[in-house]
Amino acid sequence: MEKEFESGHSSVVDRRRDNRRLSTSKLFVGAVLVLAVLYVAKPVFLPIAIAILLAFVLRPVAATLERRIGRRAGVVVALATAVALISLVAWGLAAQMSTLAHEFGAYAGNLEQKLESVQSRTGGSLELFERTLQRLAQSGEVQERPDMAVRVIPAPRTLGEQYEDFAPAFEAFATTFLVIVLVFFLLLEGQKIRDRILRLAGRTNLTVTTQAIGEMTHRITRYIFTQAALNFGYGTLVGLGVWALGVPHAFLWGVLAGLLRFIPYIGAAVSAALPILLTIAVYPGWSRPLAVAALFLVLDHLIGGFIEPLVVGHRVGVSPVAILVSAILWGWLWGPAGLILAVPITVTLVVGGEFIPALRPFSILMGRESLLEGYLAFYNRLLSRDRIGAAAIADHYAEEQSMEAAFSELLMPALSFSYEERARGRISTAQDHFIKDAIREIVTKLGDRNSTVTRESPRVVAASVGRERISFGTFMLAQMIRAEGWAVDFFTDLPPAEVVEYVREVDPPAVFISCSDPEHLEEAWALLRQLSEVMQGKMLVGSGSALAANAIETRQSGATYIPTSLHAAKAEFLRAAGAKG
Numbered sequence: 001m002e003k004e005f006e007s008g009h010s011s012v013v014d015r016r017r018d019n020r021r022l023s024t025s026k027l028f029v030g031a032v033l034v035l036a037v038l039y040v041a042k043p044v045f046l047p048i049a050i051a052i053l054l055a056f057v058l059r060p061v062a063a064t065l066e067r068r069i070g071r072r073a074g075v076v077v078a079l080a081t082a083v084a085l086i087s088l089v090a091w092g093l094a095a096q097m098s099t100l101a102h103e104f105g106a107y108a109g110n111l112e113q114k115l116e117s118v119q120s121r122t123g124g125s126l127e128l129f130e131r132t133l134q135r136l137a138q139s140g141e142v143q144e145r146p147d148m149a150v151r152v153i154p155a156p157r158t159l160g161e162q163y164e165d166f167a168p169a170f171e172a173f174a175t176t177f178l179v180i181v182l183v184f185f186l187l188l189e190g191q192k193i194r195d196r197i198l199r200l201a202g203r204t205n206l207t208v209t210t211q212a213i214g215e216m217t218h219r220i221t222r223y224i225f226t227q228a229a230l231n232f233g234y235g236t237l238v239g240l241g242v243w244a245l246g247v248p249h250a251f252l253w254g255v256l257a258g259l260l261r262f263i264p265y266i267g268a269a270v271s272a273a274l275p276i277l278l279t280i281a282v283y284p285g286w287s288r289p290l291a292v293a294a295l296f297l298v299l300d301h302l303i304g305g306f307i308e309p310l311v312v313g314h315r316v317g318v319s320p321v322a323i324l325v326s327a328i329l330w331g332w333l334w335g336p337a338g339l340i341l342a343v344p345i346t347v348t349l350v351v352g353g354e355f356i357p358a359l360r361p362f363s364i365l366m367g368r369e370s371l372l373e374g375y376l377a378f379y380n381r382l383l384s385r386d387r388i389g390a391a392a393i394a395d396h397y398a399e400e401q402s403m404e405a406a407f408s409e410l411l412m413p414a415l416s417f418s419y420e421e422r423a424r425g426r427i428s429t430a431q432d433h434f435i436k437d438a439i440r441e442i443v444t445k446l447g448d449r450n451s452t453v454t455r456e457s458p459r460v461v462a463a464s465v466g467r468e469r470i471s472f473g474t475f476m477l478a479q480m481i482r483a484e485g486w487a488v489d490f491f492t493d494l495p496p497a498e499v500v501e502y503v504r505e506v507d508p509p510a511v512f513i514s515c516s517d518p519e520h521l522e523e524a525w526a527l528l529r530q531l532s533e534v535m536q537g538k539m540l541v542g543s544g545s546a547l548a549a550n551a552i553e554t555r556q557s558g559a560t561y562i563p564t565s566l567h568a569a570k571a572e573f574l575r576a577a578g579a580k581g
Contacts, residue, residue: 039333046334047175049341051182055190056220056344058082062187075187083180089255096252100278216351220344227343231261234303238271241295245288247275257296263339266331272296318346322366375413382414382435383427394442403450403483407476408566411439415472440475447479453487458577462512463491463499464544465527466520471544473563474514480570486577496527503534509577510539513559515546525557532558539576541569 038045058078065074186193198209239254247253253275260267272293279289318326326346330338346366353363378397381390398406418435421427427435462478464470470478470490478488489506491499503511511531515524524547531540542548542559551562561576563569 042334046337047179050337051179051186053341053344054183055186057224058187072188075184079184093256096249212351216348219347219351223343223347230303231258234258234261234299237299242275242292245291247279247292248282263336266339268300318350318366322346375410378410379414379417382438383431385434387438390438391442398446403446404480404566406446415439443476443479447482450483452485453482457485457487459487459489459506460508460510461489461503462514463494464514465523466517467493468517468520471514471516474512474543477566477569480566481573499527500530500534503531510541510573511535512541512543514544516544518546521546521550525553528557528559539573
């Protein structure tokens with residue numbers, strides 16, 4: 001029942017492997033070039049990416065308004081509302097932060113006491129932190145001395161120097177305006193842009209491209225709204241928590257925490273720093289700042305460490321590790337904006353890999369679902385000498401399916417693959433022995449767990465020749481028979497004459513003779529001939545790869561059945577033994 005390796009097939013497999021390596025190399029070089037272009041052309045691509053993300057957010061709102069007031073009016077209303085809300089929130093946060101900066105000056109005494117305490121305990125090791133607190137304390141102090149006022153007349157400045165003062169603000173305004181205009185046209189011309197992409201893909205790829213665009217839109221929109229719900233909950237809990245602790249401006253801290261958390265891994269830390277600094281300045285002791293820090297730490301670990309990776313990663317089909325790596329990469333490329341865009345871009349690559357062969361590696365590396373077939377994942381554990389992990393996969397498969405399915409669809413394919421790899425010289429003799437021993441151990445454990453054998457159970461005999469171990473196929477079949485209530489006597493070192501004598505004495509309804517080594521074929525055929533004279537009209541099975549490969553001689557020696565699969569062999573045994581299966 002074990003599959004044998006065919007040398008002709010290996011050359012085809014090797015050619016396919018070389019082609020895959022070449023494709024992977026091309027993809028890697030292409031990815032490096034794309035990343036270089038994205039890094040250099042950040043001012044061009046970043047506004048486009050932000051506009052596309054905002055278009056995804058506003059598309060459901062614009063579509064709802066479109067059905068009532070028309071497409072153009074719906075897009076204008078949705079975009080104007082979004083711009084107004086963002087501007088209002090930004091203005092409110094800026095005003096609140098300005099007020100807080102002035103309020104820090106009123107708590108200079110507390111800050112000085114804290115600085116002295118820190119200085120005495122740390123011996124100056126927190127100088128940077130101390131200087132930060134000092135600057136915050138001095139920011140609200142009025143430094144004017146009317147009697148010492150001095151009027152300074154600035155030197156004339158060139159037009160270029162004057163532009164440098166206004167350049168950052170002007171560029172930010174221009175970029176914001178371009179993003180708003182681009183979002184407007186993306187919402188207004190969304191269907192036409194989609195049709196152009198489909199036309200570019202061509203008639204042959206029309207179905208695949210349509211499915212890819214639909215799935216991509218669905219997952220990104222779902223991620224945005226799921227993340228918004230999580231961040232709203234996080235901000236609400238933060239606001240309530242700091243309010244209960246008596247921290248001023250609790251509403252501000254809640255809103256800021258919810259908004260900054262759209263920046264993965266960094267936003268939560270930034271949102272926690274400000275209220276902690278405020279409590280250090282307001283309250284004389286350290287208990288309140290530590291309580292605020294603990295609040296943020298617990299909430300961030302609860303939502304970010306447990307809920308978010310499961311909920312967000314599962315809903316968008318991206319693994320939590322891929323989300324983290326993506327955040328690091330895009331944060332390096334595009335800064336804080338890249339952190340916000342990391343997950344949508346990753347989702348695009350994963351979905352694209354599910355439909356576009358060239359992007360398949362992204363789907364494999366970043367997708368949440370394991371793309372290894374069951375037996376390959378099982379074989380991988382064995383190859384890594386992870387006996388416990390391999391047993392866990394087999395146990396789970398047997399529980400979800402059945403022991404028979406685990407044998408036929410998991411263990412036997414893994415064995416066949418290990419034979420092929422051993423023939424290619426890719427695994428050592430020690431690895432091959434470990435794989436076989438581990439599989440035999442798993443088969444034994446599953447058989448014992450599912451056995452229904454009692455003292456009164458009828459018996460069958462399984463014997464090997466030449467002191468071989470019972471072949472895996474025979475051994476697995478025996479466990480399946482045990483699950484049906486049949487006891488199995490195994491013999492691996494009993495002389496042929498004693499095997500015949502034992503069979504004559506027990507008179508079992510079936511005997512399984514196992515031979516996997518061609519050097520022992522003559523001995524196996526001789527034993528089959530002797531048993532055929534004893535077991536008139538009963539089931540005599542010739543199993544093992546050597547007997548199966550020489551089926552004609554095996555049948556001529558007296559075997560009544562040569563197994564081709566575990567399921568068929570079990571059914572034939574139950575039929576021949578007169579049992580119902």
